[in-house]
Every structure is written in structure tokens, then in C-alpha cells.
Amino acid sequence: MDPGKSKTATISPPRIKGLNEVGRYAVGVQWADGHDSIFPLAHLRRLCPCNECGGDAAAARAPAQPRLTQLSRLGERGVYLRWADGHETLYATAQMRAACRCAFCAGEPERPLTGG
Numbered sequence: 001m002d003p004g005k006s007k008t009a010t011i012s013p014p015r016i017k018g019l020n021e022v023g024r025y026a027v028g029v030q031w032a033d034g035h036d037s038i039f040p041l042a043h044l045r046r047l048c049p050c051n052e053c054g055g056d057a058a059a060a061r062a063p064a065q066p067r068l069t070q071l072s073r074l075g076e077r078g079v080y081l082r083w084a085d086g087h088e089t090l091y092a093t094a095q096m097r098a099a100c101r102c103a104f105c106a107g108e109p110e111r112p113l114t115g116g
């Protein structure tokens, strides 16, 4: 622990405290720093970080209204999602947090929205 380095550029994401499905079309994440995120499934699927989903073509192929068949935490490291069409997604904790689009995260001055 080094208490003098809280403002370094290295951003270590807070831990995920809770994970749950919200209705049929969204996932809720409760963070250790008190933040709450709601991720629509379509949003999570579109941002899937796997190689297969990397291109625009894959994004276009993704179901418009994806469904989850499994949702689990991978300890401190991230979140595992399995989709109804058989696709699997692994989100690292930092990726999950970066995908939050709540008013607070979207307006965070340290993460300005850049086009593209």
C-alpha cells in the first residue's frame, strides 16, 4: 500500500461487489466504491471485447435483442456472460467499469468523450 499515490495516472478499477440481472434485458453491477451500473444487454454485447466481435461485421451480426443464459463473476477479475446464441463474453473488471454509461460516468471530466 502506498497512500501517497492516489492521484497517479494508473486507474485501478474498484472491485465488483454485486452482480445481478435486471429484468430480462439488463445487468446490474454494484461496485465496492458505492457506484451502481446498469448495462443493457445489447450494449454489453455490442462492446464484447473478444476477437470474434472485434469487427463491424460481427457487430452487425449480433442479435438486436440478446438474451443471457448465464451470468457469473470471475472473482476479482471480471464477469462472464453466456448468451442465448451460444456466444461467450469475458469482461475484465476495468472494461466493465469503462462501459458504464450512467450520467456520472458519461460526465466524468477525466474521461472526456472523444468521437470515433
Ligand SMILES: [Zn+2]
Residues within 6 Å of the ligand: 048, 049, 050, 051, 052, 053, 087, 088, 089
Ligand atoms: Zn464476442
Ligand SMILES: [Zn+2]
Residues within 6 Å of the ligand: 035, 036, 037, 100, 101, 102, 103, 104, 105, 106
Ligand atoms: Zn457509472
